[in-house]
Amino acid sequence: MTYGLLTPDVPLGPFEGVAVTVWSAQGKQSKLHTKSSCSYLRSARVTERDVRLDATTVGRLCPQCTAYGSWARPGTALAIFMDAVTGLGLLYELDRCHEADEDSYSDEEVGQAASVLFRAASGSEENAPADGEKEVEDEAEGERWEELQEARHVRETVFTEWLDALTSLTRVYQVLDLFPWLRPWAEAGVQRKADHLEALRAQAARLVAPDSLVLAAAVSAMEEPGVPADDPAFAPLGTPAEAAAKLTSLWRRWHSKVEDSWDYPREQEYLVHDLASGMSSRRKGYHPMLERARVLLSTWEEAARSIMAGQGGGRVLVARVPDAALAERGSRGSFTDRLSEWEQGVLASFTVAVDWGARLAVTVRVPEPVAACLLSRQSVFDYEVLDQDASTCVAVAEPSLGADEGLLPGVFDDTPVHGRRLLTAEHLRALRSTTPDAEQLYAVVGVGTGVEVVALSVLEQRCAAGWQGVILAGASDLPEALLATRLQAMSAGEPDGASVWTARVYDPHDEAFGRSLSAAEGERVLVRLCEGRPDVGQALRSLALARSVPDLRDLEAGGYDDRGHLRSPFTPDVWNGLLAMEQLDLEPFESDSDNDWPGSGLPLGVLASVQAYTTDAAGRYQGRAHSPGCAHRRPYGGVDHHDEMVIIEELLDNKEFDPCSKCGGYAVRRLTDPQVAYYRAAHQLHYLAQRVRARVRHRSTNREHLATTLEGLSDLDTRSVQAWFSSRAQARQWRRIVAGLSRELRDSSAG
DSSP: OOOBOOOTTSOOGGGTTOEEEEEEESSTTOOEESSTTOTTOOOSSEEEEEEEOSHHHHHTBOHHHHHHOOOSOTTSHHHHHHHHHSBTSHHHHHTSSSSOOTTSOOHHHHHHHHHHHHHHHTTSSOOOOTTOOSOOOSHHHHHHHHHHHHHHHHHHHHHHHHHHHHHHHHHHHHHHHHOGGGHHHHHHHHHHHHHHHHHHHHHHHHTSOHHHHHHHHHHHHOOOOOOOTTOGGGGGGOSHHHHHHHHHHHHHHHHHHHHTOSSOGGGGGGGGGGGGTTOOTTSTTHHHHHHHHHHHHHHHHHHHHHHHHTOOOEEEEEEEOOGGGSOOTTOSOOGGGGOOHHHHHHHHHHEEEEEOSSBOEEEEEEEHHHHHHHHHSOOSSEEEEOOTTSSOOOOOOBOSSOTTTOSOTTSSSSSOGGGOOOOOHHHHHHHHHHOTTOOSEEEEEETTTEEEEEEHHHHHHHHHTTOOEEEEEEGGGSOTHHHHHHHHHHHHTOOTTOOSSOOOOOOTTSTTTTGGGBHHHHHHHHHHHTTTOTTHHHHHHHHHHHTTOSSGGGGOOOSBOTTSOBOOSSOTTHHHHHEESSOOOOGGGSOTTSSSSOOOOOOOGGGTTOEEEESOSSSOSSSOBOOTTOTTSOSOSSOOTTSEEEEHHHHHTOTTOOBOTTTOSOEEEOBOHHHHHHHHHHHHHHHHHHHHHHHHHHOOSOHHHHHHHHHHHHOOOHHHHHHHOSSHHHHHHHHHHHHHHHHHHHHHHHO
16 A cells, blocks of 8 residues: 555645646656655756646656645645645545455454354353463363464454544544545545445444443442452461452452453453462462352352343433544554443444544444443543434534635635634644644734734633634744844854853853853753754744743643643753743842842842742742752743742842752743843942942952943943833932942042
């Protein structure tokens, strides 16, 4: 089987006639290529041109590009359409799981396997343990054992084929729901797949006994019984307390095995051998103990049968696959992989109708114990009861997009902004299911919220709650020119073998003082951390968008993907571009009467609004406060809703803040150039204040140098005043402190 190759007969719908860029060798009949790097394009003279996308253009494509054509920027409607149809998309799925192959089992072979399985389950033959613990005593019993194993293999194979076909047809309908103009063209192929799927389901149903499924549901509803720990037969297990613990463990393992199995409870009889683990078979009472344990299992089974007999009737349920369970693009698994044996058997045996759509709807008519079990247990399906008085007990699948709408141009970023369509939760589900890097940052504009930068997961939650707006651009859409100059400058100025993390500078007169806190340093660190990786450009684009977010905690994506991984809109290294994992030295801004080493009482100015992120800003919780990069906190490199955000002005006078001695308790949002400049100037002034006071005490500091430096700090231009201070009062406070130091210096010289 080959990957799905785009053919001229595939309807292009609204993408018919769209201008696309292709490359080709010289000649009118040369094959067309969707990218200049195509391995099938070997000519030395290559022509680039724009053509209209139509059947003629598709017919001239090279084989490589018909399967993996890169027609448009990722994330656009055209790119999503091509990705969903070609490669491992619609065309591939239509070409598989539509007929029996040479490895499939015939109905006759399935019937033979069913007779072996049910004969063994009826107890007419002794069932050998699945783990091979009991030796085969004679040749006839060995042959029966091999026959039973082969029948079990047939059952597992048929169920695997059925679930694979179910997954495949679900994926087909997902694509058809996104692009409804493909439905008439795909109708014949879909019908073949549906017929084959129903044939496989019928085979699977023959290999499972419905009453065993009902019995398993009854076992699931049983409460933990008392165990006969005082029975003399269980004396080899130890004291009554030890026997009770082991028998209770046997019950729990038996209960767990039965409730998730399509076999009869008696087929779990081999579990009794766990009681004899580490015990010699020659020990006195060994065999009577096992025989008594088998009787105990039979007692539990009879109790379940009495429950089953007391619950007559049945119910009609509909099972739907929730959106979160649908596989994302690039996922290795399917929602059917998370079905237990028992639930697989229920769906195969009791399904009465299936309706297809973006959300599969399976209608089942089940006995009461099975219905109660399905409604109470956790499952990949969402089960709900249908009205049994309705004229038809068939659920209708819920379409994700309008039947005549689909995923059209203008939903994402492939049209001018004024032509965009309002975003819906269904559009975002389509984006996630068809785009491998859908979880990223997006610049959006919403009615009532304005322009924002949010992660895809957050956008999904808002759309589900009724948010209205459009996507302006994703992080991957930012132009290369925005990054090229910065990348070139950083790579040119970086010596070979230099450390990613620069040493901290403590001399405020050094030009590098405060640089480790700057946004420019964040960019450099991010590039170095991503060095040699293909995602460095995407990381810088994400950083550019993330900087506009007022509160970095809003960058948390939230939730987990279908592989159980925590979602993130960017690589964790981006947090190092947003946060400086060190603290501000706030001594220059402290009061000059607080301690023996007084501060200078300088105004915080532009530093007052700098954000600090910590686990505990006010000492409300047990333990000390930690920064996002501290090894003492959870293994997550960024901030989320568990963290607190305070500004430096609030943190400066917070007496309850109890920081970790290793990390300092918080990390600051990286400083802008004016903030770094003021931070450096404030430390220079504080340093001079200490020198002036030292001259007053010891008359040992060079007066001319101090006076010259103070004069430079007092003579601020208008631009610095506006950039450093939020009010004229702060500027006057700065000048007042400088003037006071100058007077102290003159008075000490005169004295």
